[in-house]
Amino acid sequence: METKNHVFIATSIDGYIADKNGSIEFLQTIPNPENLDFGYNAFIKKMDAIVMGRGTFETVLEFGISWPYQIPVFVVSSRIQDVSDDLARKVEIVNGSPTEITQMMTERGFTNIYIDGGITIQRYLQEDIIDEMIISTIPVILGGGTSLFGELTDLLEFEWISSEIFLNAITQVKYRRKR
Numbered sequence: 001m002e003t004k005n006h007v008f009i010a011t012s013i014d015g016y017i018a019d020k021n022g023s024i025e026f027l028q029t030i031p032n033p034e035n036l037d038f039g040y041n042a043f044i045k046k047m048d049a050i051v052m053g054r055g056t057f058e059t060v061l062e063f064g065i066s067w068p069y070q071i072p073v074f075v076v077s078s079r080i081q082d083v084s085d086d087l088a089r090k091v092e093i094v095n096g097s098p099t100e101i102t103q104m105m106t107e108r109g110f111t112n113i114y115i116d117g118g119i120t121i122q123r124y125l126q127e128d129i130i131d132e133m134i135i136s137t138i139p140v141i142l143g144g145g146t147s148l149f150g151e152l153t154d155l156l157e158f159e160w161i162s163s164e165i166f167l168n169a170i171t172q173v174k175y176r177r178k179r
């Protein structure tokens, strides 16, 4: 089966995934009394591994909650080599280009991979190996922060798959890379 790389992420109207202070508090601006998951649980059920950048990994650790993932997590970093003993069986540190990482993961039998983190997603897009993106837009303009998208050499065409509106405020659009 062909390996597919997926993005599931929330941004501000102006395309930031964290604010100027690195905070993701803006994700909570819309009251969510019933704790909607915005389709996350259905999405993650279809994934068999996660690739996340060191920045996102460190944010998850800062939450101070128990490890939230049930599937293997590959953290991309050129700086860290090891994780704490309690995460050793759940997290692997990887290095290399997105294409090399995807190849390694394909050889290990992973077929649906969730790619998370601003820089990481940008590097995957630069190598044109993102297949699907689910992007939720929170109706705030942050005016700066960590960008979801960055510079690319070539235009990448995506086809629209579906749109949903949550809490009368958050639009969520699913795109597939047109190949």
Ligand SMILES: NC(=O)c1ccc[n+]([C@@H]2O[C@H](COP(=O)([O-])OP(=O)(O)OC[C@H]3O[C@@H](n4cnc5c(N)ncnc54)[C@H](OP(=O)(O)O)[C@@H]3O)[C@@H](O)[C@H]2O)c1
Residues within 6 Å of the ligand: 008, 009, 010, 011, 016, 017, 018, 022, 023, 024, 027, 052, 053, 054, 055, 056, 057, 059, 076, 077, 078, 079, 080, 094, 095, 096, 097, 098, 116, 117, 118, 119, 120, 121, 123, 146
């Ligand atoms: N809004 C949302 O839904 C959402 C989702 C996820 C994250 N976030 C936020 O986004 C921020 C983190 O994003 P970020 O821009 O810092 O990006 P990131 O992708 O999480 O982390 C970037 C780091 O990943 C490593 N990396 C990425 N690709 C690599 C490669 N091919 N080879 C080696 N290392 C690689 C590098 O670490 P080294 O320096 O160690 O080499 C790089 O500095 C956090 O504030 C987080 O809270 C928001």
